[in-house]
Amino acid sequence: xxxxxxxxxxxxxxxxxxxxxxxxxxxxxxxxxxxxxxxxxxxxxxxxxxxxxxxxxxxxxxxxxxxxxxxxxxxxxxxxxxxxxxxxxxxxxxxxxxxxxxxxxxxxxxxxxxxxxxxxxxxxxxxxxxxxxxxxxxxxxxxxxxxxxxxxxxxxxxxxxxxxxxxxxxxxxxxxxxxxxxxx
Numbered sequence: 001x002x003x004x005x006x007x008x009x010x011x012x013x014x015x016x017x018x019x020x021x022x023x024x025x026x027x028x029x030x031x032x033x034x035x036x037x038x039x040x041x042x043x044x045x046x047x048x049x050x051x052x053x054x055x056x057x058x059x060x061x062x063x064x065x066x067x068x069x070x071x072x073x074x075x076x077x078x079x080x081x082x083x084x085x086x087x088x089x090x091x092x093x094x095x096x097x098x099x100x101x102x103x104x105x106x107x108x109x110x111x112x113x114x115x116x117x118x119x120x121x122x123x124x125x126x127x128x129x130x131x132x133x134x135x136x137x138x139x140x141x142x143x144x145x146x147x148x149x150x151x152x153x154x155x156x157x158x159x160x161x162x163x164x165x166x167x168x169x170x171x172x173x174x175x176x177x178x179x180x181x182x183x184x
Contacts, residue, residue: 001026002123004018008128013061013135017054017129020084023121030114031099039102039117042173045095046048052082053092056159059152073153076160081133083163085126090167091161096122 003022010016024046031042047171057080083090100118103111166173 001117001121004128008124011121013132014058015035016058016132017061020125020128021050021054023125024054024122024157027096027099027118027143030118031102034106034114036101036102036105037178037181038105040094040184041177042102044177044180044184045091045098049083049095050089052162053080054160056080056156057084059156059159070153072141072157074111076157078133080156080160082127083131086122089167091163091170091173094170 001023001109003019003026007016007019007023012020017091027048028050029044032038034042042074058078060077060080079090083092086092088094096118100115103114103118125127
């Protein structure tokens with residue numbers, strides 16, 4: 001909750017992304033704390049999703065708190081933000097759904113309190129991510145085409161494109177994550 005509130009309050013994009021990561025770590029901790037196989041699956045799914053999405057978002061944000069926003073970058077950026085917010089059918093939604101299902105298996109008051117906290121923090125997350133996405137409206141392509149910024153954009157686009165097959169291959173991914181959770 002603290003990470004999501006700090007991200008909501010942040011005024012620069014790098015700080016917002018960093019505090020958002022704290023919030024995501026909280027979700028992973030809640031997933032593990034469920035004590036359920038689904039909870040371990042959720043923690044793995046959240047961790048892998050976060051690794052891909054947040055890495056790409058950090059690569060897209062430059063040191064001047066702006067965006068190197070050509071149209072492909074804008075499309076990938078929106079896709080990444082929507083997945084991080086947990087919008088279906090993107091992979092971020094399924095990771096959060098596993099977390100909620102793990103706690104529903106537990107039942108009891110603590111499970112319902114956890115559900116409410118996760119849903120409220122998701123609303124906070126959506127609010128600051130939408131504010132983040134609005135920044136795209138005023139963005140312009142970076143006039144300096146140095147190799148590092150081009151490489152950053154290429155890596156971010158590749159990571160964003162990975163969300164599409166992940167969305168289409170949810171069943172095999174689900175089975176693989178289940179096997180990983182069993183080993184854990």
